[in-house]
Amino acid sequence: MPVDLNNAQPLAWDSASLNADTKAMLDNLQPNILRAHVREYLTVLFVRFNDVAEGKRFLRHVATTHMKSARKQLEEMRAFSRERKPGSAYVGIGISKAGYRDLGHSVEDVRRFGDKVFRDGMKRRVALVDDPPVEQWDNTYQREIHAVILIGDARPEPVERVREEILGELPQSARLLGEETGQGMRNPAGDGIEHFGYVDGRSQPLFLKDEIDQEPKEHWNPAFPLSNILVADPFAPNPARHFGSYFVFRKLEQNVRAFKEIERDLADGLGLTGADRPRAGAMLVGRFKDGTPVTSKPKAAGGPVQNDFTFDADDGSKCPFSGHIRKTNPRSFGRNVLMARRGQTYGERTDQPWDDAPPETRPSGDVGLLFMAFNSSLVDQFEFTQQSWANNPDFQNPATGHDPVIGQGGRDIKVTFPKVWGRPEQSLPQPQVAQTVTMRGGEYFFMPSLAFLRTL
Numbered sequence: 338m339p340v341d342l343n344n345a346q347p348l349a350w351d352s353a354s355l356n357a358d359t360k361a362m363l364d365n366l367q368p369n370i371l372r373a374h375v376r377e378y379l380t381v382l383f384v385r386f387n388d389v390a391e392g393k394r395f396l397r398h399v400a401t402t403h404m405k406s407a408r409k410q411l412e413e414m415r416a417f418s419r420e421r422k423p424g425s426a427y428v429g430i431g432i433s434k435a436g437y438r439d440l441g442h443s444v445e446d447v448r449r450f451g452d453k454v455f456r457d458g459m460k461r462r463v464a465l466v467d468d469p470p471v472e473q474w475d476n477t478y479q480r481e482i483h484a485v486i487l488i489g490d491a492r493p494e495p496v497e498r499v500r501e502e503i504l505g506e507l508p509q510s511a512r513l514l515g516e517e518t519g520q521g522m523r524n525p526a527g528d529g530i531e532h533f534g535y536v537d538g539r540s541q542p543l544f545l546k547d548e549i550d551q552e553p554k555e556h557w558n559p560a561f562p563l564s565n566i567l568v569a570d571p572f573a574p575n576p577a578r579h580f581g582s583y584f585v586f587r588k589l590e591q592n593v594r595a596f597k598e599i600e601r602d603l604a605d606g607l608g609l610t611g612a613d614r615p616r617a618g619a620m621l622v623g624r625f626k627d628g629t630p631v632t633s634k635p636k637a638a639g640g641p642v643q644n645d646f647t648f649d650a651d652d653g654s655k656c657p658f659s660g661h662i663r664k665t666n667p668r669s670f671g672r673n674v675l676m677a678r679r680g681q682t683y684g685e686r687t688d689q690p691w692d693d694a695p696p697e698t699r700p701s702g703d704v705g706l707l708f709m710a711f712n713s714s715l716v717d718q719f720e721f722t723q724q725s726w727a728n729n730p731d732f733q734n735p736a737t738g739h740d741p742v743i744g745q746g747g748r749d750i751k752v753t754f755p756k757v758w759g760r761p762e763q764s765l766p767q768p769q770v771a772q773t774v775t776m777r778g779g780e781y782f783f784m785p786s787l788a789f790l791r792t793l
C-alpha cells in the first residue's frame with residue numbers, strides 16, 4: 338500500500354505490521370526530519386560544485402559512507418534510552434535549486450519541484466519577507482550555494498572526525514564556501530535554550546506514535562500527518578516510496594543586549610516589580626524563560642515545560658497576540674503551517690544567558706540562532722509564517738504589531754500591553770519594541786531521499 342502522507346494515525350515506525358512501502362520510506366528517508374536528531378555539536382558546511390561528475394560522486398560517497406536512514410536513527414535512539422548506547426553521528430545533505438541545476442538537471446526538470454519558493458531560492462524572496470538586501474548578508478550566503486551538509490552529534494569528537502573525513506573527500510573542483518558551528522546551550526534545569534535565555538525547541542509537530550504517546554493532549558494535539566513535512570522526491574527511483582523535505586536555513590543574529598534592555602524598559606514602563614518583572618519578556622516571547630506559557634500562568638512555574646495549551650481563553654490580556662509563539666502557532670487554526678524546527682544556537686558566551694545579569698554585560702552581536710526547519714511547502718509554511726504572521730502588524734486583530742522576536746519590516750504602528758495579567762487594563766499606546774534579530778543570510782534546500790543520493 339503506498340505511503341499515505343495524510344494518514345491521521347501517527348506512524349508506529351517499530352510495528353511488525355508496517356507495509357513494504359512504509360518500510361522502504363523509513364529506510365530511504367534522511368534522519369532528523371521525522372524526529373530531531375541529537376546535535377549538541379553541529380557543523381554546517383556550504384559547498385559549491387564546479388564539475389558535475391565529481392560533485393555527484395562526492396554526494397554519493399557521503400551518502401553511502403556517512404549517512405544513516407530515519408529508521409536507523411530511531412533504532413539508535415531507542416538503544417540509547419534503553420541501554421545508554423550512544424548512536425552514530427548525524428549527517429544530512431540538502432541541495433539547492435542551483436545545486437540541482439548545476440548537477441545536470443534541466444530547468445524543465447527542476448519544475449518537478451512543486452514549491453515555487455524553492456525554485457526561486459532565498460535571494461529572490463528578499464522583498465517578500467522583508468529580509469535585508471543580499472549585499473548585507475555574510476559572504477558565504479551571497480555566493481551561489483549548491484549543497485549544505487549538516488554533521489551533528491552529542492559529543493564534539495565524532496563531529497570533528499566526520500567533518501575531517503568529508504572535507505578530505507571534497508573534490509578539487511568543489512569549493513567550501515563557508516561553515517557554521519552550532520553548539521547547544523542549556524539552563525540549570527537541563528532544558529535547551531536560545532541566546533535570549535528562553536527554553537526553545539519544546540513545541541514541535543510530532544509524527545511518531547511512541548513520541549506522541551508520551552505527551553499530555555487534553556488541550557493541544559501535537560500529532561501531525563506526515564504531509565506537514567514530507568513530499569515525494571521527484572528524482573528518486575520510486576517517488577511512491579522515496580521522500581524528502583524542503584529545508585530552510587537562516588542565520589539569525591541576536592542582539593542580546595538590546596533585547597535585555599527592551600525587557601527592562603518594558604517592565605519599567607508597565608510598572609512591574611519583583612517577581613512580576615519577567616512577565617515583560619514573557620509577553621514578547623509568549624513563554625517565560627523556563628518555558629511556562631504566559632497564557633497559562635502569570636509567573637514562571639518551573640517543572641516540566643508545558644505544551645498542552647491553547648490561546649482560546651485568552652483575549653490578549655495574558656499572552657498578547659503579537660507574542661512570538663502565538664504568532665508562529667496560533668494553535669486554534671493554521672495547523673498545516675507548522676514546521677518541524679531543528680535550529681541550533683551559535684556563538685560563544687562568557688556570561689550565563691539564563692540569569693538576571695544587567696543588559697550591559699550581554700553580547701550585542703556574533704551570537705544567534707542557526708534557524709533550520711523542515712517543510713512540505715516553503716511557501717505555505719516558513720514564508721507564510723514569516724510574512725503573513727510575524728511581519729504582519731494586523732495579525733488576527735488590527736494593530737497587533739510585529740512579532741517582537743522575529744518580525745521584519747517597518748514597525749510604525751503603536752501597540753499596547755496588558756498591565757495586569759488577565760485583566761483588561763492596557764498600557765498607553767507605545768512604539769513597538771525594536772528589532773533585535775537580524776538575518777545574516779541563508780538558503781532554501783531540498784533534503785532528498787537516500788535512494789536518490791545513492792544512485793547519483
Ligand code: HEM
Binds near residue numbers: 663723
Ligand atoms: C533568533 C530567532 C528566534 C528566537 C530567539 C526564537 C525563540 C523561540 C522560543 C523561545 C520559542 C518557545 C519554545 C517552544 O515553544 O518550543 C519559539 C517557538 C517557536 N518559534 Fe521561534 N525563535 C526564533 C526564530 C523563529 C523563526 C524564524 C520562526 C519561523 C518563521 C520561528 C517559529 C517558531 C515556532 C513555530 C515556534 C513554536 C510555537 C508553538 O508551537 O507554540 N522562530 N521560538
